[in-house]
Amino acid sequence: MKPRVSLQDSALRNGNFSLRIVPVRSEDVGLYEAQVKYRTEVHSCHVELGVITVTLSPPSPVIESELLSMSCNSSHRASLVETCWFHKEHLGPTSRTFCSSSGTLSIFHPAMSDAGSWRCQLRYSDKEIISATFNLRILGFDGPTNPVVYAAAGSAVD
Numbered sequence: 001m002k003p004r005v006s007l008q009d010s011a012l013r014n015g016n017f018s019l020r021i022v023p024v025r026s027e028d029v030g031l032y033e034a035q036v037k038y039r040t041e042v043h044s045c046h047v048e049l050g051v052i053t054v055t056l057s058p059p060s061p062v063i064e065s066e067l068l069s070m071s072c073n074s075s076h077r078a079s080l081v082e083t084c085w086f087h088k089e090h091l092g093p094t095s096r097t098f099c100s101s102s103g104t105l106s107i108f109h110p111a112m113s114d115a116g117s118w119r120c121q122l123r124y125s126d127k128e129i130i131s132a133t134f135n136l137r138i139l140g141f142d143g144p145t146n147p148v149v150y151a152a153a154g155s156a157v158d
Contacts, residue, residue, distance in 0.1 A: 001028070026051050029075040050075045052132040054120060062110055064140025071104045072120030072132065079125040086119040112140050 006020045017036050021028055029051050035044040052074040062068050072083055084099040098105055103122070107114055115138040121131040151157035 021049075024049075024051055026053055026075070050130070052120070052122070052130060054132055054134050056136070061137035061139045064111060064138055065109050068107045068110045068114075069104055070107075070118070070120070070136075072122060073103055074122055074130050076122070076124055076128060076130060078128060080122060081125055082123045084121045084123070086121065087114070088116050110138055112138055114138060 001021065004021055004023065004025075006022075008016065008018060008020070011018065017034055019032065019034065028049060030049060032047045032049060033044060034047070035042060052072065055071045055073075056062065057069045057071075058066065070085070072085075080101075080103065082099055082101060083103045083105075084097060085105045087096045103120070115136055117133060118136050119131055119133045121129060123129050149157065
């Protein structure tokens with residue numbers, strides 16, 4: 001897994017033997033064991049890593065007005081009950097939520113307003129709720145609503 005894996009050597013002295021994986025890939029799913037030997041003592045812990053995959057079709061950045069499909073899947077073994085998509089959750093009236101029994105959300109004519117933070121939340125039959133957040137980039141024109149722009153003579157205008 002090198003060079004994606006690292007240990008924080010300075011944190012080891014304080015008892016923190018965390019493993020850092022950047023970026024996480026689907027094949028990293030599984031059970032990890034950490035073992036620390038100190039003098040005659042051996043301490044170990046087990047951590048299971050699950051991975052959520054968010055897939056865009058077409059891949060990001062998305063071109064404005066082209067059909068966009070977003071899917072969200074995880075390595076969790078229980079049956080998927082519901083997938084919810086949250087867009088700009090904490091921004092007041094512009095926030096939107098979409099829920100369905102499948103993991104796919106289609107946006108037929110994506111606009112610049114669809115760009116930004118999206119979170120998919122997966123709810124499973126064993127009551128487990130898993131979520132992932134990603135930033136959707138859209139290429140398009142986000143200009144003035146009025147096509148007439150005034151500029152002073154002799155100045156610059158964009």
